[in-house]
Amino acid sequence: MIWFVAALIGMGAVAWVFRFAGQAATGNAPKFRDMPYGVAYGYVLGVVVLAWLAWAYMQGRSEDTAIANKFFFLRIAIEGFIIFAIAAWVFRLFGRSVGTAGTKKLFRSMPLTASFGILTILIYAIFAIFAGAIAPYGQEQIIPGVAANVIPGGDPTLGGNPDFPLGTDQIGRDILSRLIYGAQNTVGIAFATTVLAFLLGGTLGFLAATLGGWLDQLLSRAVDVLMAIPSLIFALLLMTIASVWAPQLGIPLTFFMVVIIAVIDSTRVYRLARAVGQNIVVMDYIEAAKLRGEGLGYLVFKEILPNATAPLLAEFGLRFCFVFLTIAALSFLGVGIQPPLADWGTMVRDLGGFVNFAQFAPMAATAPLLAAGAIALLTVAVNFVVDWMLQKSSGLKE
Amino acid sequence: MSDDILVKMRDVWLEGRSDETWNPIINGVDLTLKKGEVLGLIGESGAGKSTLGLAAMGYTRDGVKISKGTVEFDGIDLLTASAAVKRELLGKRIAYVAQSAAASFNPAHKLMDQHVEGPVQHGVMGKGESEEDGMELYRKLRLPNPDQIGFRYPHQVSGGQLQRCMTAMAMSCRPDLIIFDEPTTALDVTTQIEVLASIRDIVEQFNTAAIYITHDLAVVAQMADTIKVLLKGDEVETADTRTMLSAPTQEYTKSLWAVRSFERPLKPAVNAGSVPVVSVQNVDAAYGTVPVLHDVSFDLHEGRTVAVVGESGSGKSTTARCITGLLPPTAGQIMVDGEVMPPDYRKRSKDQLRQVQMIYQMADTALNPRMSIGQIIARPVEFYLGLKGAEKRKKVDALLEQIELEPSQYYHRLPSELSGGQKQRIGIARALAAEPKFIICDEVTSALDQLVAEGILRLLARLQDELSLTYMFITHDLATVRAIADEVVVMKDGRVVEQGPKVEMFTPPHHAYTDLLLSSVPEMDPDWLTNLLTERGVDNIGDAAVDKM
Structure with missing residues (x-):
């Protein structure tokens, strides 16, 4: 504790010296002259953190496995970060030099985060669509005699198996194949659910904004009631009921899940669509269209919708993440996507026990983290793209 | 350098950033104060x-930079001054x-x-x-x-x-x-x-x-x-x-x-027996329970412009809303061509709606930013006249020519690619596309620069002569009234205070309120304000004078 306080104070002194030296060295250039003390402190803090990361990374690569194991995940994170950054940069460079003038311009104004997001989403999409062709094994295929070999890398000296680059789970299914099929199941179902939520919430929201009056009151209060119930618990409750109905009605449980999550999430979409729509319906061009005698369909789809696309698209990306996480959570809790279908949430639950190996055998602990990482990566990527789109649509510069 | 110079700007160049390039805003202006x-x-x-x-x-706004030149305030160079020095000046001395x-x-x-x-x-x-x-x-x-x-x-x-x-x-x-x-x-x-x-x-x-x-x-x-x-x-x-x-x-x-010199020739008086195109008869209206119009009546005759003037809140735009049917009157009626119109626009037939068109004050909000100019004008053409394909395109082109914009150049543009005056012209074309008899112009020139506004007024005047349109021209600018009106209706607090032909309205004796409005319009004479203040006394201008009525 004392060391921590001393380090903070020490950095404070260094920051002051840094600013003073900067002023002296550059002949009082505006950058140093007008630099607040907090900013100087921030620079120093940043350098210290970077230095610690570099030190920790070197520890991670240490010969001594005891030390290396301690910093194993940090090492992977740093290496991953650098690889992703380079990939995103190359991808952006590619986009800037190939394609039409429009896409080139788009890529020129794109931050690295957005290009990383787009690249990741593209890769996920390819895996999801061509899962059957890419995956080496079937998602339900149990390969005899190789169960619970969770060491990734396929290096036999470390205990891996070159036939299964990411290892196999407890009953002998190939983790790589299940990850790839998981993209299809988890992402595909999440996408369908989000589209449904938007169709429902968007349409009702615009109708409420355009017509107002008792319809608006009725819909808005109904949405308030639905939103008042904690969404995950509500979804769990409904899923439990549905799991009884599904076999009786002969409808797959997944269908119920899509509808339940779509309805719960459409309440958020409804609120956004209504708020955006209300700002648009007061415009003079809507009044002009009303006075022309236009019908409701024309008003909603030709006049309002095109002006609401930017915020709705941004919300779509965000909502997709939430839906996706909800599905993974439900699957983790055992009421979502049902085995033997591969799903990332289920995979995390099934392989979760291996996390306990993290301290002495980090390689073995990666098994549940692969699926968790796939979820995290997609969520981050979508958020990056959404951020970028929001910034573009709000017209903010720099 | 003499000591009493406060601000000295020399050869100042400013640039603004848009579309990834820096574009000049100010090109080497000197300023001494x-x-x-x-x-x-x-x-x-x-x-x-x-x-x-x-x-x-x-100071510059975001995305603007001073690329060249010097700005001195009381001998302090503001462009190289430190943030601390500027903080001391801004708000305190500037x-x-x-x-x-x-x-x-x-x-x-x-x-x-x-x-x-x-x-x-x-x-x-x-x-x-x-x-x-x-x-x-x-x-x-x-x-x-x-x-x-x-x-x-x-x-x-x-x-x-x-x-x-x-x-x-x-x-x-x-x-x-x-x-x-x-x-x-x-x-x-x-x-x-x-x-x-x-x-x-x-x-x-x-x-x-x-x-x-x-x-x-x-x-x-x-x-x-x-x-x-x-x-x-x-x-x-x-x-x-x-x-x-x-x-x-x-x-x-x-x-x-010279802008202020535009004035249309006087038209002969209206025949006593002719049916007015639009007749507003004893209209009362209210927003909720708050009454805003009281017994408003006036007639609009074919080929004429009636200017409705008054301050904001006087009920000018509300009257327009009653005529269009957006706000059904609580009493009285609106007649078009001698026929009583249903009070609510939703109850009006397509043809009744076509008769009354509107041009809005803010062209920015009156045109859908996601539609091209062609689409905006084509919609009423298709909707009211039922034209399709090549015929529709021909009609839109003709309309664009009528408002003096080159069709091939503007058809595919978006409203955001147009200047304020051009947008207002598109608003006019959209109204014309319905082939109406009567157009309500709600403060159409008040958001525009004077030169541009004059162009719009001249266009409206020409279109009126060609198509014998009737205008209701809502404005608070009396210079505009002088330029374009045939008759004037003065409104205050939801009532018609005075109405009559323009010549009568601009020659005394006036109603006291009309007089106040007329005398409050700034004139080009630099002594005007001083004279007015000595004439009326400092406590007898503006809100104070209005309240005394």
Whole structure:
């Protein structure tokens, strides 16, 4: 504790010296002259953190496995970060030099985060669509005699198996194949659910904004009631009921899940669509269209919708993440996507026990983290793209 | 260099960033301001007057940079000055009054709390002292109830009063320079005049230098000692006010001066027996339970323009809403061609809707930003006339030619790619596309520069002659009334105060309110405000005079 306080104070002194030296060295250039003390402190803090990361990374690569194991995940994170950054940069460079003038311009104004997001989403999409062709094994295929070999890398000296680059789970299914099929199941179902939520919430929201009056009151209060119930618990409750109905009605449980999550999430979409729509319906061009005698369909789809696309698209990306996480959570809790279908949430639950190996055998602990990482990566990527789109649509510069 | 020079800008170049490149905004303008002098900066929108005004404070908006030149304030170079030095100057010795006071005050704090912030922060005065000084300033600015008004919230005072509070706030540290950025543009004529009078008074009293940015020549003639005319970032000419008004040397300046001379020839009187195109008969209307119109009646005859004038809140636009059917009247009726119209627009037939078209004040919000010009104009053509394909395109092209825009060039553009005047023309074309008899023009020129506005007025006049259209022209600008109207209806508090042919309305004797409106319109004569004040007395202008009626 004392060391921590001393380090903070020490950095404070260094920051002051840094600013003073900067002023002296550059002949009082505006950058140093007008630099607040907090900013100087921030620079120093940043350098210290970077230095610690570099030190920790070197520890991670240490010969001594005891030390290396301690910093194993940090090492992977740093290496991953650098690889992703380079990939995103190359991808952006590619986009800037190939394609039409429009896409080139788009890529020129794109931050690295957005290009990383787009690249990741593209890769996920390819895996999801061509899962059957890419995956080496079937998602339900149990390969005899190789169960619970969770060491990734396929290096036999470390205990891996070159036939299964990411290892196999407890009953002998190939983790790589299940990850790839998981993209299809988890992402595909999440996408369908989000589209449904938007169709429902968007349409009702615009109708409420355009017509107002008792319809608006009725819909808005109904949405308030639905939103008042904690969404995950509500979804769990409904899923439990549905799991009884599904076999009786002969409808797959997944269908119920899509509808339940779509309805719960459409309440958020409804609120956004209504708020955006209300700002648009007061415009003079809507009044002009009303006075022309236009019908409701024309008003909603030709006049309002095109002006609401930017915020709705941004919300779509965000909502997709939430839906996706909800599905993974439900699957983790055992009421979502049902085995033997591969799903990332289920995979995390099934392989979760291996996390306990993290301290002495980090390689073995990666098994549940692969699926968790796939979820995290997609969520981050979508958020990056959404951020970028929001910034573009709000017209903010720099 | 003489000592009384306060602001010295030499060869200033400003650039703004758009579409990944830097575009010039101001090209090498010089500006010199002596202590206690008022400089008027005028020009059309986009001329760079606000940007130049802000640059005089050493400040630029985001995405704008000063690429060349020097800006000196009282011998201090503002462009190289440190943030600390600037912080000491801005607010204390240089103050800024923005166009919209309502948007510049923080609605969450009382006026006085915002007023004292500057002096207290800069260490000029203590809080109590500054509050007393604020009351004194409010008194000097002739605000009603000066001891109490500071303890209200911004939404509790009127627009004109708020603008004066803002001026008081700018004065709170007794700055050497105040930059006024169109402070009266958003105000009614009767309100504008009291703000002008009080600004001029207080600037004179404290011998403050000011840069007064506006596009209204008549206003600047009252306020400024010197006038500088800008055109697209270039200085056109600079001269002292009287010389500038009586003998402008440049063509552009002359054309600005000449705008106000547009006037249509008088039309013969209406035949007594003819049926009016639109007849508003004893209309009462209310928003909820609040009555806004009382017994409004007037007729509009074919091929004529009726100007409806009055301050904001007088019920001009509400009358238009009653005619279009957006606000069904609570009593009375609207007749078109001798036929009673259903009060609610939803009950009107397509053909009844087609008869009455509207052109809006803000072309920005009147055109759907996601539709191309072609789509916007084609929609009513298709909707009312049932034309499709090539025929529709031909009709749209013809309409674009009618509003003097080249069809092939504009058909595929979006509204955001057009200038304000061009957008307003598209609004006109959309109204014409329905082939109506009657068009309501709601303040169509008030958001436009004078030269552009004149072009729109001439276009409307030509279209009226060609198509024998009837206009209801809502405006608060009497110069526009003079230019285009055949008959005038004066409204106040939801009632028609006076109506008749234009000539009668502009010759005395008037109704007292008409007289007040007419005399409040600034004229180009630099002595106009002084004369008016001596004639009426300082307490008898603006809101005070209106309230006395």
